[in-house]
Amino acid sequence: MDVDALRHGILDNLICLQARPPGIATPHDWYMALAYSVRDRMLARWAATIQTYAARELRVACYLSAEFLIGPQLGNNLVNLGIEDNARAAMRSLGQDLDALLAIEEEPGLGNGGLGRLAACYLDSLATLEIPSVGYGIRYEFGIFDQEIRDGCQVEVTDKWLQKGNPWEIVRPNVAYYVAFGGHTESATDECGRYTVRWVPARMVKGVACDTPMLGFRVNTCNTLRLWKSEAVESFDLQDFNAGDYYQAVQEKVISETLSKVLYPNDEPEAGKRLRLAQQYFFVSCSLQDMLRILDLKGEPVARFADMFTVQLNDTHPSIAVAELMRLLVDVRMMPWDEAWEITCRTLAYTNHTLLPEALETWGLPLFGQLLPRLLEIVYEINRRFLETVRRKFPGDEARVARMSLIDEHGDKKIRMAHLSTVGSHAVNGVAGLHSTLLRQTVLRDFAEMWPERFLNVTNGVTPRRFMLLSNPGLASLLDETIGKGWVTDLTRLKALDAYAGDRAFQEKWRDVKRSNKRILAKRIHEATNIAVEPDALFDIQVKRIHEYKRQHLNALYIITLYQRLRRNRGQGAAPRCFIFGGKAAPGYAMAKLMIRLITGIAEVVNNDPAVNGRLKVVFFPDFNVKNAHFIYPAADVSEQISTAGKEASGTGNMKFMMNGALTVGTLDGANIEIRDEAGHENFFLFGLTAEQVERVKREGYRPAQYAEGNAELRETLDLISGGYFSRGDRQVFRPLVDNLLNSDPFLVLADYADYVACQERVSGAWQDPVRWTRMSILNTAHSGKFSSDRAIGEYCERIWNISPMRVALDQGLSAPLVT
Numbered sequence: 001m002d003v004d005a006l007r008h009g010i011l012d013n014l015i016c017l018q019a020r021p022p023g024i025a026t027p028h029d030w031y032m033a034l035a036y037s038v039r040d041r042m043l044a045r046w047a048a049t050i051q052t053y054a055a056r057e058l059r060v061a062c063y064l065s066a067e068f069l070i071g072p073q074l075g076n077n078l079v080n081l082g083i084e085d086n087a088r089a090a091m092r093s094l095g096q097d098l099d100a101l102l103a104i105e106e107e108p109g110l111g112n113g114g115l116g117r118l119a120a121c122y123l124d125s126l127a128t129l130e131i132p133s134v135g136y137g138i139r140y141e142f143g144i145f146d147q148e149i150r151d152g153c154q155v156e157v158t159d160k161w162l163q164k165g166n167p168w169e170i171v172r173p174n175v176a177y178y179v180a181f182g183g184h185t186e187s188a189t190d191e192c193g194r195y196t197v198r199w200v201p202a203r204m205v206k207g208v209a210c211d212t213p214m215l216g217f218r219v220n221t222c223n224t225l226r227l228w229k230s231e232a233v234e235s236f237d238l239q240d241f242n243a244g245d246y247y248q249a250v251q252e253k254v255i256s257e258t259l260s261k262v263l264y265p266n267d268e269p270e271a272g273k274r275l276r277l278a279q280q281y282f283f284v285s286c287s288l289q290d291m292l293r294i295l296d297l298k299g300e301p302v303a304r305f306a307d308m309f310t311v312q313l314n315d316t317h318p319s320i321a322v323a324e325l326m327r328l329l330v331d332v333r334m335m336p337w338d339e340a341w342e343i344t345c346r347t348l349a350y351t352n353h354t355l356l357p358e359a360l361e362t363w364g365l366p367l368f369g370q371l372l373p374r375l376l377e378i379v380y381e382i383n384r385r386f387l388e389t390v391r392r393k394f395p396g397d398e399a400r401v402a403r404m405s406l407i408d409e410h411g412d413k414k415i416r417m418a419h420l421s422t423v424g425s426h427a428v429n430g431v432a433g434l435h436s437t438l439l440r441q442t443v444l445r446d447f448a449e450m451w452p453e454r455f456l457n458v459t460n461g462v463t464p465r466r467f468m469l470l471s472n473p474g475l476a477s478l479l480d481e482t483i484g485k486g487w488v489t490d491l492t493r494l495k496a497l498d499a500y501a502g503d504r505a506f507q508e509k510w511r512d513v514k515r516s517n518k519r520i521l522a523k524r525i526h527e528a529t530n531i532a533v534e535p536d537a538l539f540d541i542q543v544k545r546i547h548e549y550k551r552q553h554l555n556a557l558y559i560i561t562l563y564q565r566l567r568r569n570r571g572q573g574a575a576p577r578c579f580i581f582g583g584k585a586a587p588g589y590a591m592a593k594l595m596i597r598l599i600t601g602i603a604e605v606v607n608n609d610p611a612v613n614g615r616l617k618v619v620f621f622p623d624f625n626v627k628n629a630h631f632i633y634p635a636a637d638v639s640e641q642i643s644t645a646g647k648e649a650s651g652t653g654n655m656k657f658m659m660n661g662a663l664t665v666g667t668l669d670g671a672n673i674e675i676r677d678e679a680g681h682e683n684f685f686l687f688g689l690t691a692e693q694v695e696r697v698k699r700e701g702y703r704p705a706q707y708a709e710g711n712a713e714l715r716e717t718l719d720l721i722s723g724g725y726f727s728r729g730d731r732q733v734f735r736p737l738v739d740n741l742l743n744s745d746p747f748l749v750l751a752d753y754a755d756y757v758a759c760q761e762r763v764s765g766a767w768q769d770p771v772r773w774t775r776m777s778i779l780n781t782a783h784s785g786k787f788s789s790d791r792a793i794g795e796y797c798e799r800i801w802n803i804s805p806m807r808v809a810l811d812q813g814l815s816a817p818l819v820t
């Protein structure tokens, strides 16, 4: 771990793995050599961890997720190993700058946004808390697209993250499973009189394990993220090849390899995409087969499955696990149905992530039956038995039976994946207090009535290692010297900052940290957009996926309003303010793309208007991803969390901002409510309708145009947009957006506009008093402890998984047989 050993390791790897002499090595070669050297130092811990798990009686938490947005690995691994300074010195001795090498790393963009990033934060906490665990997912060859902005519009560019090689990944060709698709089933009665079903598939795909080590912070626990890559079963189908149909043989290979090719770039499911269902089944089947193999290797009977594994379903994407585990136990392991069902329910738990009706996954029966004929039969049988239970409990209530059925019989029949997950799990949780309450009252109401004990809340969290220690080193050292280093693994210790909130000298240091973070962001903004922003301005930031429910357009309406006010009084007395946006729109989501155009259109006008005199700047920062998030969250003065109440399940960006001392402008939605309760209501800028009021307004017939008619400033703002003011005179471009707001406004932007403007004026007032502002900022960080993912994972362990830590010793012998 010392500088000299690192230096030798790096030189060795440069030559032995990267095959480059130092004299002609490129920065990327040096990055690879350093990454391999860091990986080498993780491998002893990885082996020790696997060894410990193989030798002991224990339970493993398996986190099944179609997305893992893990971000760049080098910096995080250096921090977790505690060798950042040594690596910096070693690179310097080789004539290289560590920061430049960190900037080279391509991040694995294997997720869309919050859901995938949550899975990554949870892996960090699981390892840091020394919990035996595996993350299971898909190794997409192309992750989320890179976003470029051309002429103010989003352009999607293929994410070629594997092009230059991935030093963190270890492919294990010997850990591979076959997954069946299509074909038909045949039933028979075997010699013991047992009814058996054989699935005769049309094709098989092979899933190969690609492992990434997930090291905890300053512990020996190094868990595994196991992602499945699809391959053709044989390189060529020899039958076809011998018959001379060479091209047919190659075609089969192409189809198999397409399975894990690309991540679907939508935050919510796109209806009826066959390949998407195939991806889900593929990774779920590989993962469950892997667990069964580990069970066999440990010599445990299948009946012990639920004692050995607890499986968390991250949303309904892996919900086919309910039927697949039944298939593996009943069809393959010949277990009686009732016993298999008991094991399945005891093993699985389901996290719901959305109440939005358009985001609830369903699969049409014909598609499902064609692709997974045996799974459909199993879903029918689960449903038949389940509905019997419902009828026993609620006799004569056929309306309830129809509502709860796993099959939606209205119109084209569909399987409701949220219902399947709920029926097949022993625990169902929402991701923030409000969301869990609404889940019980709306989407899963009948289920909560039937099984109240099954429902609970686990509020999301984020890892302070990545989002404070790694990405905000200035704040981290100030915290270390003020309250000690313990906060990194016990974030509630930040409360000790309360004593310093009013301390003038400490406040000065606090502002210095923020100013230096803002300078870094200003530099990045200039490089990326050529816009010059003033680090002394208030940095007001909204970064997240672009979506109508997240209401970036509400923010945009306020900016236009502020712009008009500034023009009228020529900006006298107003504090300079810089609005920064970032986020990707789903490629097929026209309204979201239009919202990006509106923001860039406003930026073009406002940033170039001399009347504004630099008091207002608007920036759309391209390609918001984890790497960019590192320098965005720490530079925020204001965090925009302005979703329509009841629509954002939790949010996690809100927590990252809070930890880094930003003040939240927010609605009573998701985790904002808990953030406000923790921070103190006086340290949070609240506005907008409550979830209850939103529902009432909609019930009573919402007429958005009335709000425009009754508010001259809002009318003027909308008129400017439709008049082409932000589209170089083109009156057509923003028509769909303005029409939508005036005629339907499904997310109540206009209803919340006036209160949002008033709230933003309170923000401006507070900003004028730096002592008061800094105090509020310190108190936000001080009270962010609850939002550590360590707290969230602790709750999952205790309340859902019934699992405890397992210490890993580094110096154990490697004699016992290994289970990989």
Ligand SMILES: *Cc1c(COP(=O)(O)O)cnc(C)c1O
Binding pocket: 112, 113, 114, 117, 543, 544, 545, 624, 625, 626, 629, 650, 651, 652, 653, 654, 656
């Ligand atoms: C945290 C994070 C998100 C989620 O942000 P929300 O504001 O909670 O929607 C999305 N993308 C990235 C890259 C993140 O780091």
